[in-house]
Amino acid sequence: MQYLVVIRVVSGLLGITFALWAFVQFRKRFIKRYEFFLLAILGTGLFTVAIYPDSINIIAGMMAMDNRQYGRIIALLILSNMLLWLLVISQRSKDSIKSIQFDLLVRRIAMERFFEKNAVKTVKEITVIIPALNEAENLDHLLPRIPESIMGRPLGVLVIDDGSVDGTPDIVKKHGYSVVSNPINRGGGAALRLGYDIAMA
Template sequence: MQYLVVIRVVSGLLGITFALWSFVQFRKRLIKRYEFFLLAILGTGLFTTAVYPDSINIVAGMMAMDNRQYGRLISLLILSNMLLWLLVISQRTKDSIKSIQFDLLVRRIAMERFFEKDAAKTIKEITVIIPALNEAENLDHLLPRMPESIMGHPLGVLVIDDGSVDDTVDVVKKHGCSVVSNPINRGGGAALRLGYDIAMASGVKFIVTMDADGQHIPGEIERLVAPILDGAIDIVIGSRVLGRREKDSVFRWIGIHVFNVIVNILAGTRITDCSNGFRAFRMDSLKKVLLLQDQFHTAELIIDAAGKGMRIGEAPVTVLRRRSGESKKGKNLSYGLNFSKTILKAWLRK
């Protein structure tokens, strides 16, 4: 039984070390008060159990497991797992806060550089925001086809270069459009948040988002904007289901319908294309929506906006196959898993 003695000694030392370490971290203000209490309880409990093993009978009795086989061991495992899960949740919360702070910092730096260069020349009352990662060839085809106005309102274009290593920035400048660069690749959702910041600071009233890969047709922008200008809708989602699409992945097409059902159940909507990035909305409405996801942002927008009582509608649009290059959204399986995670996160925030 000598190994049990060794285990108890080691456990006791670990308990003391854990408790003292948590106290030092708390004194240095590296952890918060509740984290100190959790860590101190964990360390003290480990030390107490090592010195006086029968103390676990108290916990086992509270769980009505004191008379069961291995009841003390099971009770100890349950208690320790509960404490560890609390610590994990606490750490994940801290990581999320740091991630949001980092996002705000990067966006602020990029926006300040943008306005320092006086690059807001093509930002208008209605502005199309296009996130782009290595899309020089597609943008060279897309940007010349942008209409100058929609229903008498001037139309502006803002491209968000999301860390491209090709000629994306040069192509945008060649066509006389505004461009802002993220210092690193952060994802389409993060790029759009930077675009929204610039649009808000520039007094834009209506936003249109579209992909840079040539899948969306600029001539159909009016279909999205018209219901908003008429005052009937706050957010309009383009729908390839109501419109048309060029045949692409069968699995992706099936996935769209499956996710439509899930999003509609969770959000109480009747959307037919919950993954379409071709959208339009009022800037006043956008200010009320909480957007945190770096990818698959349309589902997040729908769920959060619906939860806040905004009027969401659809308009038939055409979705073409990618004109050139490779998709940045990943393969079918990874796309589906990440889209599911985004839906779950957005719904849990409600």
């Protein structure tokens, strides 16, 4: 039975440490209020179960598992998994928000650089947006073949350089078309969104 006592003591210490760590993180504004509550519940719950194991009977009773074999353990596992899933979903949500904010920041920087060099709006009523990553050779063949107008309307070309290292912007400028460069490679979808932002600005 001594090993059970050791497990309970260690679990209790871990629970207290976890709850205190969550409090410190919350005070430093590293986590939000709801995240603090979830972490505090986990830490406090671990401490409570370690000090008073029969408290699991309350949870097991609520889940109608108090009379089943291993009912207490199953109830505890279900509850802990639910809390952990809430933490995972919360973290995924934070990551998604940060990704969106980062995407907006990169696009904003690229747009500001573009309009600093192009005081006059160079986007035509009809504009072809071409995302490009290391496409200097292909663009050198493609751009001269693009017509200047379609059905009497001038046609503009806006190339989105998505972090190329082969001189793609120089090729575009050589053919007299506008090019905006992403500070870093963001992928075709992000390049197109940047092009839409500039075309609609």
